[in-house]
């Protein structure tokens with residue numbers, strides 16, 4: 376097994392990348408995020424809403440996984456998950472999070488750090504009811520990240536939950552929206568000549584400031 380050889384067979388950062396003119400970047404990083412997201416959708420980036428969501432427990436033990444962005448407001452990014460999962464438990468003890476998007480097709484990375492807050496019960500209930508019945512049933516099994524004995528056990532759990540959703544569509548337990556309020560956002564545009572462009576926004580005294588970073 377020679378993984379190094381395989382790695383060298385797959386060239387990194389070799390696409391036909393768009394320009395990122397930082398002199399025209401908006402003052403508000405949420406606007407930059409929206410522009411980049413819209414560009415990703417138009418450029419045919421696969422699953423642009425999937426990103427790495429990192430948390431840590433109270434001992435500082437890190438943990439990261441892919442989740443989907445569900446929405447964005449002028450102040451926050453919104454994800455949905457199970458409050459009893461590892462990330463849910465981490466967030467109860469330490470609200471610090473990192474979000475990392477990588478869009479291979481456009482050579483773009485976005486890094487966001489900030490704090491996550493759980494939405495109100497009413498917001499969670501509304502969002503839960505908008506979900507696909509299958510996703511609703513899965514989240515009602517409410518055991519995300521616990522050990523699973525077999526795939527049969529999962530199927531039975533889902534069937535039971537489907538019944539529960541049918542009988543009481545208002546039933547929701549642990550489905551939680553988390554709002555990430557960012558303090559830092561960095562936009563990285565890869566370039567073939569390796570003069571990658573990095574623009575970092577930082578919130579200082581409530582005002583976004585931006586500056587370039589060495590690649």
Ligand SMILES: Cc1cc2nc3c(=O)[nH]c(=O)nc-3n(C[C@H](O)[C@H](O)[C@H](O)COP(=O)(O)O)c2cc1C
Pocket residue numbers: 425438439440441442443444454455456457460461462463519520
């Ligand atoms: C493409 C993709 C999208 C996912 N989206 C979500 C999501 O939006 N919410 C979620 O809780 N888990 C999502 N997952 C599952 C998580 O990666 C993870 O397995 C799960 O949330 C348990 O993580 P935890 O034990 O660290 O809390 C997704 C997985 C993949 C591969």
